[in-house]
Amino acid sequence: MSNILIDGGKPLIGTVTVSGAKNSALKIIAAALFSNENVVLDNVPQIGNITNDLEIVTALGGSFEWISKNKLKIDPSGIHTSEIPIDLGSKYRTAALYAASLVYRFGKATLPIPGGCKIGLRPMNRWVETWQTLGIDVANDDNYFYLEARNIKPGTVNFKVNTHMGTDNAILFSMFIPGETIILNAAEEPEVDDLINFVNSMGADVTRIEPRKIRIVGKNTFYGTSFSVMEDRNEVVTFAVAALVTNGNLVIKGVDRKNLLAFTNVLTKIGAKFEISEDELRIWRAGEKLSPTDVMTAPYPGFMTDWQPLVTLLLTQCIGTSTVYDSVYWDRFGYTKELNRMGCDIDVLKPSELGKDLIISEDTYDLVTQGEPAVVARINNAPSKLKGVKLLIPDLRAGATLVLAALAADGKSELVGFDNVTRGYEDFAEKLKGLGAVLSVD
Numbered sequence: 042m043s044n045i046l047i048d049g050g051k052p053l054i055g056t057v058t059v060s061g062a063k064n065s066a067l068k069i070i071a072a073a074l075f076s077n078e079n080v081v082l083d084n085v086p087q088i089g090n091i092t093n094d095l096e097i098v099t100a101l102g103g104s105f106e107w108i109s110k111n112k113l114k115i116d117p118s119g120i121h122t123s124e125i126p127i128d129l130g131s132k133y134r135t136a137a138l139y140a141a142s143l144v145y146r147f148g149k150a151t152l153p154i155p156g157g158c159k160i161g162l163r164p165m166n167r168w169v170e171t172w173q174t175l176g177i178d179v180a181n182d183d184n185y186f187y188l189e190a191r192n193i194k195p196g197t198v199n200f201k202v203n204t205h206m207g208t209d210n211a212i213l214f215s216m217f218i219p220g221e222t223i224i225l226n227a228a229e230e231p232e233v234d235d236l237i238n239f240v241n242s243m244g245a246d247v248t249r250i251e252p253r254k255i256r257i258v259g260k261n262t263f264y265g266t267s268f269s270v271m272e273d274r275n276e277v278v279t280f281a282v283a284a285l286v287t288n289g290n291l292v293i294k295g296v297d298r299k300n301l302l303a304f305t306n307v308l309t310k311i312g313a314k315f316e317i318s319e320d321e322l323r324i325w326r327a328g329e330k331l332s333p334t335d336v337m338t339a340p341y342p343g344f345m346t347d348w349q350p351l352v353t354l355l356l357t358q359c360i361g362t363s364t365v366y367d368s369v370y371w372d373r374f375g376y377t378k379e380l381n382r383m384g385c386d387i388d389v390l391k392p393s394e395l396g397k398d399l400i401i402s403e404d405t406y407d408l409v410t411q412g413e414p415a416v417v418a419r420i421n422n423a424p425s426k427l428k429g430v431k432l433l434i435p436d437l438r439a440g441a442t443l444v445l446a447a448l449a450a451d452g453k454s455e456l457v458g459f460d461n462v463t464r465g466y467e468d469f470a471e472k473l474k475g476l477g478a479v480l481s482v483d
Contacts, residue, residue, distance in 0.1 A: 047478070056291070058295050065235040067138075082112070132155075176193040202226075208255070278348050282351045304348060311332050383430055429454040
C-alpha cells in the first residue's frame, strides 16, 4: 500500500490535460474481445484498473501491447477459455463485462462475483434479470455466476431504476443475439454512448433512439477497429475543485462542456470564476468569497455521484451552510470523518432530520429492516480552516478528495492508501507536481 506525503497551502497554477476516461476505457477493452482481429485503442489511461483488466485479457488467452504511452493494441484471437480467474475477476466490478464476449464465443461463461469500491450495495440483480430476459441460464454459488446460452432470444430489458453498468451489460449481451432487443430506462451517461460508438465501429448495430431507449439488432460477426476513448469528466471536475480550494488558477484541457453542465451550474451558483472555450476550462480563485448551495446527485444529466465527495469538500470553503444529498448511493459519506479531523464541520443526516423526503435509487435497499439511511451531508460553520493530519484513503473518489483537502490545508498531511487513487487517476501525483504541489509518494 502506497502513501502520499503532502505539504499543503500552495495554490495550484498552470495547465493540465486530462486523461482518457477510466469508466469508458474499461468497458471498451472488455468489448474488444468480441473480435478476432486487432483492436487499437487510443487515449487509454495507464492506471491500476486498466492493468488488472489487461491481466484478465491475458488470462483468457488474448494479448496486448502498449504501442505508445496511451495507445493500446489488443489481439483477442487466442482466447481459449470461458472462465474468468477468480483472483482477477473478483477485484473490480467491470470484470463482469467480460462475460458477454465469452458467452458469444463459447456459449457459456464462468464469472467471479465482482467487487469494487465499497459504496452501497451495488447488487447484481439487474444484471441477472437482463441475462434471464435474454434467455441465458444463470446459476451461482458463493464465488461464481455460471452463464449458459441454451435458449438465447431478443427481448425488452426494462430497468426499474437507472443503472450505468447494467446498461453496458445489456448492450454487450444483446449485440450478438439474433433479432431486436430494446433497453428501456437505459442510462444516459456519455460513457455509455462511447461504448455504443465503439461497438458500432466493430460491426454492431446499436442505436439510442430516445434519451433512455436503446435498440440493438444482433449481429454474428465483429471486426477489428481503431477507436479513441473519450476524456475523463471526473478528472476535469477533480482539477477544477483543486483550483478553487487551493486559491489556484488552472487551465484544464480535454473538456466537453455538454458533459459538465450539472457541475458548471453548481459553479455558477456558488459564484466561482471560470470560462469554457472549445475544449478548455479556465478556473481560478484569489480568495474570493463563495456562496453556499444545496446539491443532489442523480443519474446523468444530473449531478454525478462520483462528484459528490469533491463538491462536499468545495462547499466547506463556501460561506454558510450547504447540503449534499446523494440519491444514488446510501453509504458514500464515510470520508467526511476524515474531513472533520482536518477541521471541517460536517454532519451526515437522514433526510427526515432536515424535513426532506427519502430518495434512493437502490432498488434492493430494505427500508423496513435497514431503516432510513443517512444520505445527506450538511456542511456547517463554513468556510472551514483545513489543517494537515494523517488520513486513511477509503476508496477512489473519496481518496482524490482527501488529496485535494491536504493540498488546501495548512501544514503537512500523510495519506495512507494512495494506490486507491492511482487505480483510477493516471499520473495524478505527477500532474499535481507540475501545477506546483509539494508532495512525495512512497
